[in-house]
Amino acid sequence: MGKIVNEETSDKQSTETTPCMRWLPAPLPDSTTFIATPSNVDYDGCIYLQPKKNARTIDLIRESQTLQFAGSQPTDYDLCWSPGDPVVAQFHLDRKWYRATVNKMMKNGEVEVTFVDYGNKETVKLHELRRNLIYNDIPVLCYKSVLHNVSPVRLEISDINLDVAKLLVEKMKVCCWAPTFMHVTEEQQSVDVCPSPLMAMPLNPVIYSGSRKDSLRGQVVEEVESIYEDCDQITSLPTILPPLLPKDPTEMFAVKVTGIKDPGCVYVAPVVSNALPVSSYQEALASHDKRYQKFIDYVNTNINSFPLASHLKIGKLYLGKFINGRWYRVQVLKLTPTHATVQYVDFGNLEEIPRNCLRECPASGKQLEVCSMCVRLHRVVPPRNQETGWSEDAMKAMITCLMGPRQMHFIASIVVPGELPEVQLFTKTSSGTYALAYAKLAAQGLIVLSKVGDNKP
CATH class of the missing domain: 2.40.50.90 (OB fold (Dihydrolipoamide Acetyltransferase, E2P))
Incomplete structure (x- = not known):
């Protein structure tokens, strides 16, 4: 059994007129069963889980923010922050930009932040922080959780620096919160989740075993329902079907x-x-290839039958015109008054194209797995x-x-x-x-x- 720990509460705010004071908390799971990937394990024993359904949104946020801030210089506003403020920070290994919260200023002049969608703490330089929040209306995309009745074992090992957190992350690839009758492989852990939405309040955990609101009990029911009703109003980014991969991960x-x-x-x-x-x-891949080619041929033969995309939304799937004159599936990552930065989802390349080179993607295109993956x-x-x-x-x-x-x-x-x-x-x-x-x-x-x-x- 485990607990999902939600550290933040949030009143519903208008992000257009009021600065975001904190990231929206991760809403409770929609179902009693979900697949999640551990993204971090800290030394307090907390495990950070990214639900599989959030993976595409996490990728989109990272790539859009990187497009926005790569090569930019910090403004005076970017340098004015306080501990607890939400920011966008650059990670030193891949130089990408991620959502984060400021923890504290370090003695060496660097800043400690927590990457909220992953859970890990890192130090960044002052010029690697931005306060222009693009996705402050999307809740945190990972759950902070602990495994119930799991206690650390006192290890007496000399001359060995044992990085327990890294060992856990490397071994526990996928977590499945599942009933005991479900098949659980070596890479899936069966865990029961007990959410405690208001960690700051000295309350006992609330057992979550059925429908979301019916299961919450105790003196926090009204506050919790209010918080998650607000979160329910947030529109999540569209789901795009991932490419076909072998069911057996060892198959080449x-x-x-x-x-x-x-x-x-x-x-x-x-x-x-x-x-x-x-x-x-x-055989499944050959069938997919035939359906994809049939779809692309149909689109390019009948492109004028698809309406121009008039109300563009970041994250949505459209048909985009490539420089060779043919039309392919694209996902919008960034918008300007005249152009859109898109990713051709079946190839991976990013391009900036005029808005009038985008058309609505039919349902058959949205129900077809993408051809490439990162x-x-x-x-x-x-x-x-x-x-x-x-x-x-x-x-x-x-x-x-x-x-x-x-x-x-x-x-x-x-x-x-x-x-x-x-x-x-x-x-x-x-x-x-x-x-x-x-x-x-x-x-x-x-x-x-x-x-x-x-x-x-």
Whole structure:
């Protein structure tokens, strides 16, 4: 049994006229069963869970904020904050921008923040904070929880620095809050969730075992109902169906690289390959490819039958015109009065296109899984002498390696499953063995294959 701990309460405010004083609390789960990925474990034993349904929203928030703040300089307003203020902060490893809360100023002049959608605390530099909040109307997207009746064991180990939190995160990939009759695999943990929405109040936890409001009891019922009625009014971002992947995470599958964010993070599209044994996954993938091509052909043949998109919304799926004149599915990430920054969801690339190059996507397009997904290349990190991140030479070399003129297919192996899986890409050698596709780049010092990867912001 576990507890979901909600640290914040919030009165409903108009974000247009009143500055956001704190992030909206994570609403209670809609169902007694949900799949979640642990994003952080702290040394108090609290586990931060990201529900699977929030994964696309988390990605969209990160990419939109990075588009907004990458290369920007802080204003005087950005430098005026107090502990407890909501901010957007840059994470030092991937240089992306995430929602955070200021904790305190450190003695060395840096600032300690908590990345609210992940739960981890980090220190950032003053110029890596922004106060222009784009997504202050979306609640926190992870649950702070503890496992009931689980206590730490006193370990007497000499000469070993045991990072318990990291061990837990690496081993517990997916948590499922499920009845005992459900099948639970090694990577799924069955937990009962007991929410305590008002942690600041000295109250006993409230048992949550049935419908959301009927299960809440005690003196906090009225306050809790009011808070979550407010949260229910918030419109969540649309769900986009993820690409087809093998049900067996150990099954190798063929992919082509469709886009590169940086040398350590790329977009791949699963493809049917004659080099691999026939399987139910290969058959499902072939069926999906036929349906996708039929949809794209139909869209481009009848594009004038789809109305122009007049009321654009960030996160929604549309049809977007590409520079080759053809139309593909896109997701809007950023809007200006005349243009929209979109992601072509079946390829991964970002483009800025005029608003009049967007049309409404039919229901059949929204019900079709996307063709590509973003993955992290397992253990691929910048050389340590590159404090600012990836070099231009490394980027060019990775593009040539993975997206060269031959447009070759690679054999992919999922090393660490999750919403942003870590994979290895291989090529088949003349002797019939598999070699790491980017091994030469490591030999040239353009990339480093680290001993331990770190996915968290």
